[in-house]
Amino acid sequence: MAVIGKSRNLSKSAHPVLSIAVMAGILAAASGIASAQAAEAAPFRGAQLGVWWIIPFAGILASLAIFPLAALHLWHRRYGLVSLFWALTFIIPFAARFGVAETTHELAHAILTEYVPFIVLIGALYTIAGGIHVGGDIPGKPGANTLLLLIGTALASIVGTTGASMILIRPLIRANRNRPRNAHVAVFFIFLVSNIGGALTPLGDPPLFLGYLQGVDFLWPLHNLWKMTVLLTALLLAVFFLIDSYFYRQDKAAGDVPPPKLALKIRGLINLPLIVLLIAAVVASGSYQSIGSLSVLGAAIPWANVMRDIALIVLALASLLLTPQIHRDNNVFTWGPVIEVAKIFASIFVTIIPAIAILKAGREGSLSPLIAMLGDTQTPNNIAYFWLTGGLSGFLDNAPTYLVFFNAAGGQASDLMGPLSPTLAAISAGAVFMGANSYIGNAPNFMVKAIAEEQGIQMPGFFGYMLRSGAILAPAFLLITLIFFR
Numbered sequence: 440m441a442v443i444g445k446s447r448n449l450s451k452s453a454h455p456v457l458s459i460a461v462m463a464g465i466l467a468a469a470s471g472i473a474s475a476q477a478a479e480a481a482p483f484r485g486a487q488l489g490v491w492w493i494i495p496f497a498g499i500l501a502s503l504a505i506f507p508l509a510a511l512h513l514w515h516r517r518y519g520l521v522s523l524f525w526a527l528t529f530i531i532p533f534a535a536r537f538g539v540a541e542t543t544h545e546l547a548h549a550i551l552t553e554y555v556p557f558i559v560l561i562g563a564l565y566t567i568a569g570g571i572h573v574g575g576d577i578p579g580k581p582g583a584n585t586l587l588l589l590i591g592t593a594l595a596s597i598v599g600t601t602g603a604s605m606i607l608i609r610p611l612i613r614a615n616r617n618r619p620r621n622a623h624v625a626v627f628f629i630f631l632v633s634n635i636g637g638a639l640t641p642l643g644d645p646p647l648f649l650g651y652l653q654g655v656d657f658l659w660p661l662h663n664l665w666k667m668t669v670l671l672t673a674l675l676l677a678v679f680f681l682i683d684s685y686f687y688r689q690d691k692a693a694g695d696v697p698p699p700k701l702a703l704k705i706r707g708l709i710n711l712p713l714i715v716l717l718i719a720a721v722v723a724s725g726s727y728q729s730i731g732s733l734s735v736l737g738a739a740i741p742w743a744n745v746m747r748d749i750a751l752i753v754l755a756l757a758s759l760l761l762t763p764q765i766h767r768d769n770n771v772f773t774w775g776p777v778i779e780v781a782k783i784f785a786s787i788f789v790t791i792i793p794a795i796a797i798l799k800a801g802r803e804g805s806l807s808p809l810i811a812m813l814g815d816t817q818t819p820n821n822i823a824y825f826w827l828t829g830g831l832s833g834f835l836d837n838a839p840t841y842l843v844f845f846n847a848a849g850g851q852a853s854d855l856m857g858p859l860s861p862t863l864a865a866i867s868a869g870a871v872f873m874g875a876n877s878y879i880g881n882a883p884n885f886m887v888k889a890i891a892e893e894q895g896i897q898m899p900g901f902f903g904y905m906l907r908s909g910a911i912l913a914p915a916f917l918l919i920t921l922i923f924f925r
Contacts (some may be wrong), residue, residue: 483537483541483545483796484796484800485793485795485797485799485800485803485804486800486803486804488793488797490797490805492533492793492794493794495525495526495528495529495790496525496790496791496793498528499522499525499526499783502521502525503783503879504834507879508879508901518779518783519782522782522783522785523786526786529790529792529793530542530546533792533793543736544736544737544738545792546789547735547736547737547738548738549789549791550785550788550789552652552738552739552740552744553649553652553788554784554785555748556648556652556744556748557645557649557652557784557788557838558780560721561645561777561780562755562781563717563751564598564642565599565776565777566755566759567710567758568598568599568601568602568603568710568714569605569758569772570707570710570758570759570761570766570767570772571606572707572766572770573606573607573610574610574704574705574706577610577611577614578614579615580687581680581683581687582680584614584624584683585680587607587610587614588611588628588632588679591603591606591632592631592632592635592636592672594632595632595633595644596637596638596640596642596643596661597640597642597643597714597718598714599637599643600636600643600644600883601882603632603636603637604633604883604887605770607628607632608628608632608887608891609770609771611628612624612625612890612891612896616894618687620686620689621686622898622899623679623682623683623686623907625887625888625896626904626907626908627675628887629878629884630875630908630911631672632883633874633875633881633883633887634871634872634875634880635668635671635672635875636668636672637871638660638664638667638668638867638871639660639664639665639668640658640661641655641657641721642717642718642721643871644874644881645837646832646837646840646842646867646870647841647867649842649845650845650863650867651721651725653845653850653852654853655852655855655856655863656725656856657722659863663860663863663864664864664868666923667864667868667922667923670919671872671915671919674918675912678911706763706766707762709761709762710762713754713757713761716750716754717750717751717754720747724743724744724746724747725743726743727743730742730743780882787839788839791839791843794843795842795850798810798843798847799850809847810847812827813844813847813848819861821862821864821865821924822865822920822924824844824848824862825865825868825869825919825920825924827869828840828841828844828865828866828869829869829876830873830876831843832870832871832876832880833873833874833875833876834876834880837870837871837873840870841866841867845863845866848863848866861923864924865924868919873912873916875908875912876905876908876912877904877905877908878901888904
């Protein structure tokens, strides 16, 4: 992500925030080591864990929420160390309590079966989409803007919310660069393209890919979320068209709207068949899980997943070799966002281990009050699943939030696609849709904000954005609740 203005000044206020994070982590590690002295290593069970084991997980998510806002310059220089710190505050006390062998097994399972496939898919989509450049001058009129948002929303479930955002945000900004009232265009872009549009396939948004890795069918989101996605998209596009038309008339009356142009050019088309092959590789991996698995450090990795990840890496390399560099340069393509996601999510996938174990323990675990709010597997409270998953997704990160509530609902894909299908729909919709509630709910949100400000758009601040998202999205989510989750 690009550094947003005045980062040097922000870094001066970083030390108190960093000190709090460091102190919290030290306390977590100290508590774990102290408890280890009172007990020998024992088999790992979620019911044994106190809620304080979630401190490292909460710490990395809080760091992700606070540092980019309070200390952006420091965060860009030290986010890798912060991520490593929180991972170690879990690993060290866990090894002391349960032993090195059990720790190695849990880490291998989390990293090799969940994190690596996740980051390979994100990296491949980002690389291939980064080679597609949409150029030319598009008229910044309400109809053209609405059409671009619709195209981006549909594209998001094919190339991912990150890929679609990176392909279309710059053309949309160029189309409206001479309009003084244009921030709302980028805000609705975040709503639709960077979040809601990714609800229909595991390629669309990271939470759904995590569900796919847990055994959810590739087409399950399409079959179960399309109605609410279409309704939500139609509502927001209608609201956008009305708002944009109002501002356009004001801009036109003031003489600020240039004559309409249309010279749309799409370059880097060699990447389109690579995206088709990527989709085929992901779908095929789910159909050949019976061919056996590879055991690494006690973690069983299906051979189908290994071949899928190799195929995705090959496709990403092919994109780099076959795409003229000028197209990536025009997209201002850099590896920074992927590297940041890779480092942060390595820590998230490690520190989430105890949270998932506690949730799997159900009413025997230390989060039993939360489990009670969600109901049980016989009578789940789908409204609670939708709003709790969504509420946390808006302020934490929607991928680990999805995983937490997926496991709170039992963690068995066969059950969640069967009798508990409405519950999985509530979790999936909450994680994907409500990632739009704030700039930090989904990775593309902050990237779009940074690009828009870099291009001179006066984007609303953190709370200003939330005021807009609350006023526009909350009524739409309430309608979704009344129609689908009663």
